[in-house]
Amino acid sequence: MKFIDLFAGIGGIKIALENAGFQCVFSNDIDNYCKITFDINFSEIFEIEKQMFLGDINKISTQKIPDFDLLCGGFPCQPFSVAGYRQGFKDEKGRGNVFFDIIRILKDKKPKAFLLENVKNLKSHDKGNTIKVIYEELEKLGYKVIDKVMNAMEYGNIPQNRERIYIVGFLDQKSFNNFKFPTKIPLEKNIHDCLEKNIDKKYYYNEKPLYKKIKNDITKKDTVYQWRRKYVRENKNGVCPTLTANMGMGGHNVPIILDDNGIRKLTPRECANFQGFPDNYILPKIADSQLYKQFGNSVVIPVVQRIAENMKKAL
Incomplete structure (x- = not known):
């Protein structure tokens, strides 16, 4: 099954989904430095299609995106004015929010499922209005939606206290009924396992x-x-x-x-270890400040992989 990787960063979600048996057909991000790190890890010299598509998601038409079964993305949590949303996005904030580009792509492409990741406080943001709008928009397209806040040290055997919300949706009711989020697992690794x-x-x-x-x-x-x-x-x-x-x-x-x-x-390599990146993941020769930013923005790979494996079974 094929997936697309939006707000791909340095490919944490891509590694997780490919480990779970999915095939990536499109990756996008707006950050030049992320593209450097991503391309050095994922594209062979002659395989341009494996490189990251660099650009603002607002400007990418759905015609440019190949067909796929699963949409993935750790989208940035931008505030949008719920008041503006109620008026049909006449305000600047509403239109600029990338969440609505996810909606646009889901609407045009109708994939079987999606997996979105965000900061934990998305649940409480704007007194719960933000998550309510997110659910409303996804359900309007026919998706059955469920979410869970999960901590890396409880669900990924990674010694990092990192709580994130994962939002999963399926078009098919049977697939939705078959899906369950992973259960907690013991933390067997300690910080010394991640240090150089x-x-x-x-x-x-x-x-x-x-x-x-x-x-x-x-x-x-x-x-x-x-x-x-x-x-x-x-x-x-x-x-x-x-x-x-x-x-x-x-x-x-x-x-x-x-x-x-x-x-x-x-070190940046230790930060990669605390996010569950493999040992053979290449760190390019760019400023450490960029590498810290990239790993700080990334996902904990084993947690996403466990969710993806359960989604694959459900589908």
Whole structure:
């Protein structure tokens, strides 16, 4: 069965779905740096169709998208004015929201199913109006819809405290009835399974101005800490705090650990490990800040893979 990967980023959903036995026929994102990382990992020199289609989804006509069975996307959570929505999207906010491009593509292509991923607070956003509109729009197209908030450390055997909402829909009632979200599994991996051994000096704070501020707070080797602009927060669960897109941008939300050589931040490769990327995934030679952003924005691959496997059985 074929799928398309919208807001594809660096291909986390693509890896998960291909591991579950689906075939990707189209990937799209608007970010140039994501395309660099994506293409180096997925396209052979002569296979242009495997490269990411770079561009704004608002401007991609459905004619350009090959036929597919499943639409996937970790779409950005943009606020849309529910008042404007009620007036038929006359306001700028309503029209600019990429969720309605998902609706447009589903309406034109009528795939059997979809899988969408978003931040947990989509459920409570705008007092619950946002998720209500999302359900209304999807159900209008004939989809039966269900969602669940799942944490990577409970559903993916990945030691990261990362809660995300997954929204699944099927056109066929029987497929919908056959679908169940995965159940919780034990967390067998710990943070040391995701850490590297030989670390470049540049990741250490030992000689840097921040060192004085944080050295008394970072004392344990089995914990991932987080620098929150003014203070250090310790993760008491023994897992990595939620990786964020801004962790490489000026020092906020940076995950920090203590190892035998001192206090340092996680490397981009370690962030890839905490999202469940395979060891052979290539990190291109671009700025670390871009790599941190890419992994912070990505999905936890084993969680998405488990959902996709259940969707495949249901279909």
